[in-house]
Amino acid sequence: MTELKLKLSVLPTEPGCYLMKDKYGEILYVGKAKNLRNRVRSYFTGAHDEKTMRLVSEITDFDFIVTSTEVESLLLELNLIKKHYPRYNILLKDDKSYPFIKITKEKHPRLLVTRTVKPSSGTYFGPYPNAYSAHETKKLLDRIYPLRKCNTMPDKLCLYYHIGQCLGPCVYDVEQEQYDEMIQGITRFLNGETDQIMQDLKDKMETASEALEFEKAKEYRDLRGHIENTMMKQKMMTADMTSRDVFGYSVSKGWMSISVLLIRNGNLIEKKAELFPIQDDIEEEFYRYIVQFYDLKSSLLPKEVHIPKEFNKDIISEVIESKVFQPKRGAKKEMIELAVKNAKIAIDNKFDIIERDERRTVKAIEALGEALDIETPIRIEAFDNSNIQGVDPVSVMVSFIDGKPSKKNYRKYKIKTVEDIDDYASMAEAVRRRYTRVLKEKLPLPNLIIVDGALGHMNTVKSVLLDEMSLDIPVAGLAKNDKHQTAELLFGDNGEIVPMKKNSQSFYLLQRIQDEVHRFAISFHRSIRSKSQAVSVLDNIEGVGPKRKQKLLKHFGSIKRMKDKEVNDFIEIGIPKNVAEHILEGIK
Known part of the structure; x- marks a missing residue:
């Protein structure tokens, strides 16, 4: 200090x-x-x-x-x-860019939904904050405008041609005028100009009805309904067609909520809200959020960004290319107020959920630390083994940070130095390999290690840590009841039971950790066994097919164990005598 x-x-x-x-x-x-x-x-x-x-x-x-x-x-x-990626910094939950609808610049153009913007490769419309909305809009356009759907041109007509959603350029010549007309129609549609399309569909519907083609008439009617649903917007916010994003914020109990209203063609098309704990000044948090919100490399920012008057617009103007405004009166000020209202509603509605999540995670590890009389175990690592009759033994380690699984830190270990069934030795090898690497690469050490087992497993891990590595890390064990459920937390030199309420959040956290490490161990072991069973000497033995091979390995466990058996041992599980003889001859 x-x-x-x-x-x-x-x-x-x-x-x-x-x-x-x-x-x-x-x-x-x-x-x-x-x-x-x-x-x-x-x-x-x-x-x-x-x-x-x-x-x-x-x-x-x-x-x-x-x-x-x-x-x-x-x-x-x-x-x-x-x-x-610091733990205490807040990154946007959705780190992906918004999707766009794209008309490709190809001889036979396509209509795509994409998050990658390359202006030279096509015409883009958007962004669409709601990905579902973008895909639904594309589906609707596919029904109205039959552009090519295939990534590569096939040599025959596909299903899209037969259902009227492609002109079949792979077989038939399509004039450029047809493409130009469709692209103009799509452009008008995506710019909100649907009146002409609705009138055309109405004319086609009436024509089909007069010709007694009621199925076609119904299809045109349904298309009109889909267009109305897809293009339905919220109330008109401004009379102009300027694209703008409007920011508002609200603060409560050490948390900040920021709401963004995305306005395109004068219409409010989407609201996005983020809620996060305040680690800095409110002003700094707001600037940081806006810089993260926009991809500064994108050329598709809104023309205007509107922010509350409390902030310095000059700072934001220097980091984004959009014009920054702070409306003081009229409809645009009302938009700021609406964004603020949405931010307040978001923080009020979600605060209870955030508090519950904290009780499940942060409060749970704090209570666990108090129960064990150790520092708060911000980083917990748990180990478990898996094998079947000693075959293909594996160990795994799962990591929990702030009471939540950190899957990027999970580790798998194929046990290399242990023969037959030796749970303690398997765990010792995994722990040794894990913390040898941690020390070598100067990675963060855990505040608590949990083993799926009792005093024997705990002492094995302590021996590796203290005697071999001089590491003094608290080690706890999780014992299960006869129903294979988390029953007790063990700690201390003699593996004493730590008093814990079974309905406490800290005990629920232990259950989640034990379930997760067990699930991870089982899934890893299954993948190893499936690979080891996929290719073996049994594949070359006459009379042994996939089912019989699986039956043999399931019963005996490994080729090594089959070598010690007699013909009668195979006959007892339904293997014919001549096949059993072939097996014993083939695996020598």
Whole structure:
């Protein structure tokens, strides 16, 4: 802590970014500041909410990067977050770009839904914040305009031609004028000009009805209905056709909600809301959100972005190409108020869910730490073994961070040094391999290790950690009842039962961990066995097909064990004598 105070005392007062680190050197949080000294010092002085206190309790070091301007620090912050993915930074939940509808620039054009924008390869319409809406719109257009559907041109007519959704350019010549007419129609449709299409369909419906072609008339009628449903918009927000995004926000109990209204062709087509805990100043959180919200490499930003008057529009104007406005009166100010209202509703409606999730995760690990009298186990790693009669033994490790599974940190181990059935030795090998690599690569160590087993498994793991690696990490065991359900948490030198309420969130967390590590071990073992069974010497033996091969391996467990058997052992499970003799001869 003395070294930390010294570093705080010499911090510069320029703008820049700071990186908070834990005792393993892992980056916990990245922030930006107008004044680095004041901002970083504020973490270690004064009162904070619970979330910030939790962050501060883990900080043992920090680093910083000075920038020339506040805008530079905002862009640098975004790049650092993308590079390090700190636990305490909030990234947008949907990190994918919005989908667009595209008309390709090909000899025989196609209509596609895509998230990749390459302006030179086609004409794009969108973005569509709702992917389902984009796909439904494309389906409707496919029924009206029969453009090519195939990725590569086939050599014969396909189903789309026969149902009237393709002109069959693979077989028939299609004039460019036909394509131009369809593309113009699609363009008008996607720009909201549906009146002409609706009239054309009405004329076709009446013509078909007069000709007593009632099936066709019904199809045209249904198409009109689909268009009405697809193009139905919310109320007109402005009289112009300018594309704009309108931002509003609300703050409550240390959380921030930001709502974005996406307006295209004068219509409100979608609302998007994000809810996240505040780790920084409200102003900084808002700027950070907007920079993450937009793909700065995209050339398809809205023409206008409207934000509340509390923020500095010049900063946002420097990082996005859209014009930034802060309406003070009229319909556009009402749009800001509507966005604020949506943000408030989102935070009010979801807060109870967030609190419940915290009770299941953060509060659960805090209670678990108190029950074991250890520091809060932010990072938990759990081990389990799987084998059938000692065949193809495997071990696995699952990782839970902040009470939630971190699947990118899961690990699988084929046991290499253990013969026959030895659960303790298998677990020892997995633990040894895991933490040898952790030490070598300087990865974060867990605050708690959980083994699926009792005192014997716990002592095996402790012996590897302490005697071989000099690691003092708390180790707990999970014992199951006769119904194979989580029953007791064991801890301490003698594997004492830790008193826990069976209906507590911390106990439910232990159940989730045990179920997950067991599921992961079983699935890994099955995949190993299926591969080992796929190819074997049995494949070349006369009279042994796939079913008989599976039967043999299921009963005996391995080729090695078959070698020790007699002909009668095979006959007892229904294998003919001559086949049994072939098997014994073939596996020698």
